[in-house]
Amino acid sequence: MGYCRLMAVDRDHVLRSAADLLTRKATATMDEVARAAGISRATLHRQFAGRDALVRALEAHGIAACGAALDAARTEEGTAADAVRRLVAAIEPHAGLLAFLYTENQLFEGEEQNAGWTELDERVAALFRRGQESGEFRLDLTPAWLTEALYGLLASGAWAVSEGRLARNDLTHMIVELLLGGALRRETS
């Protein structure tokens, strides 16, 4: 019947519009999410058991997108700086979703977080560590902090864009240049 394929398509569409809306208004209601997706609350509830399930699906989606971005950026190849540039360029389209998930994780204390994040953190940190070992990056900023800073700048950038304080086209450049400018070892004056 292929109804599975159709449901998957719808599911993706719902996830996409939910990400869009929740980026702008993190406290959006299930009803608002449904309306934003052009479906009824009942149908939304048929596809996602509840708000938790929706958020967890968004989380899985975001983790997958980050993983794909890390793959696409080929973080093992070339200079670490160029790899960071490719990585930010690849992740930037999902900055809004990331910003939502980033704060959502801060919203609750304790509450074990999805293990996928740990792995992503490790892959990103490994990139910064490689840059340190190759002599490109400063040693006084830890890979863990640079990773955290990358998330923070992505989130700040996404919000600045959504509030019109920053041009979407400049987002990648602004993030990369600020991050790398700090992470790159400065010429020994």
Add this chain to the structure above:
Amino acid sequence: MGYCRLMAVDRDHVLRSAADLLTRKATATMDEVARAAGISRATLHRQFAGRDALVRALEAHGIAACGAALDAARTEEGTAADAVRRLVAAIEPHAGLLAFLYTENQLFEGEEQNAGWTELDERVAALFRRGQESGEFRLDLTPAWLTEALYGLLASGAWAVSEGRLARNDLTHMIVELLLGGALRRETS
């Protein structure tokens, strides 16, 4: 009677513990806030008409703290880079509160934000602009973006500290060095 002074002291104590708690768990209940402050929900409600009033009081507190930090940092004196160092050092103690307020502002769409923020934004941006005009800072990163990035790094840093991924003592250094490393014009190679 002096009961005004006493109430003010209690109020500050409540604000402080509320800031502490809300930094870790932004969705904390009025009951949790009260318990964290060691008072009953009734008393909390007597001091702050409601959750909105509490958040707005925290916002005013945060704005005042930032304003004081800007004053204390004497952002008009010396090199812009040193001024940024002083500013971050002065603001860092309030990073947790700032992180809470920063996301709280993103939580709702529309909802005019407190005018105090605009003024603070302007003062911070002016500092970065001064650095650009004096030739210290790069011109391709706009003052508005640098301002936003400062907030983002403060928030990221505060969370990283509260989750044990970053030592509190390193916070200022990590933020300043990453931010300035990017904002400082690099030596013409």
Add this chain to the structure above:
DNA sequence: CCCATGTGAGACAGTGATGTCTCATCCGGG
């Protein structure tokens, strides 16, 4: 000592969101 003030404990209704349900409708395939 007595009283006033501030407080804690708890009851209470109101509110908004959630999750579940039913039912009418629509649409595509047999």
Add this chain to the structure above:
DNA sequence: CCCGGATGAGACATCACTGTCTCACATGGG
């Protein structure tokens, strides 16, 4: 043509939080 599956609309109970209230207590000053 008819029927099964999916949908939208809406009713409904539930739940957590809020904001308001009352009452008992205890603490400190007159």
